[in-house]
Structures are given as C-alpha cells and as structure tokens.
Amino acid sequence: MPHEDASPLEAAELRCGLVFDLIYRPMRTRLLRLAERRGIATLSGVDMFVAQGVAQWELWTGEKAPVRAMRAEVTAALAREESQSRARRSAT
Known part of the structure; x- marks a missing residue:
C-alpha cells in the first residue's frame, strides 16, 4: 500500500460536510x-x-443483492489483508 499515510489535503483545508475517499486499501485513509x-x-x-x-x-442475477453479507465479507477480507500487511512490515 504505497503512500499509506499520505493525504491530498491537510486538516485545515477540510471545510465541507462530507469527505469521500475512493481508496479502499487501507480502509481508513489519513484523509478520512x-x-x-x-x-x-x-x-x-x-x-x-x-x-x-x-x-x-x-444486473447479472436480476435479484436483490445481499448487501449486508457483501459488506461484511469485503470488510473482513480487507481487515485480514491490512493485518497481514502490518505483520509483514513489523517483521522486517
């Protein structure tokens, strides 16, 4: 995850009601x-x-998606990945 602790804006520049960061690795970016x-x-x-x-x-199935299950699986998979990445960094 390159530039993991970088942010395109500093805190003082955030004068808005919502920040949407499209990056999902890491899940909680410095900007967020x-x-x-x-x-x-x-x-x-x-x-x-x-x-x-x-x-x-x-679109593919014509059925309502299991949103909660999908969100839970994506979040769990990314959390595992972040944990493994931290472990690798601390081992070096």
Whole structure:
C-alpha cells in the first residue's frame, strides 16, 4: 500500500460536510481520519466497492443483492489483508 499515510489535503483545508475517499486499501485513509477528527461525515472506498458489487449482482442475477453479507465479507477480507500487511512490515 504505497503512500499509506499520505493525504491530498491537510486538516485545515477540510471545510465541507462530507469527505469521500475512493481508496479502499487501507480502509481508513489519513484523509478520512483527518475528516473524522474534524467531525466531518466520511465515506470510504469500501462503500464504493460494495456499491459496485451490489449493482453488478443485481444486473447479472436480476435479484436483490445481499448487501449486508457483501459488506461484511469485503470488510473482513480487507481487515485480514491490512493485518497481514502490518505483520509483514513489523517483521522486517
């Protein structure tokens, strides 16, 4: 995950009601953490990733997507990946 702790904006530049960061690795980017500390609502790339999967599921199957299950699986998989990445970094 290159530039993992980088942000395109500094905290003082965040003067808005919502920050949407399309990045989903890591799930909580520095930009989102800065916004949350300022009390700004946030959406992460996970939200976009799941929404894309939901749209594809419904288009391909014609059935309502299991949104909660999809979100839970995506979140769990990314959390595992982040944990493994941290473990690899600390081992070096």
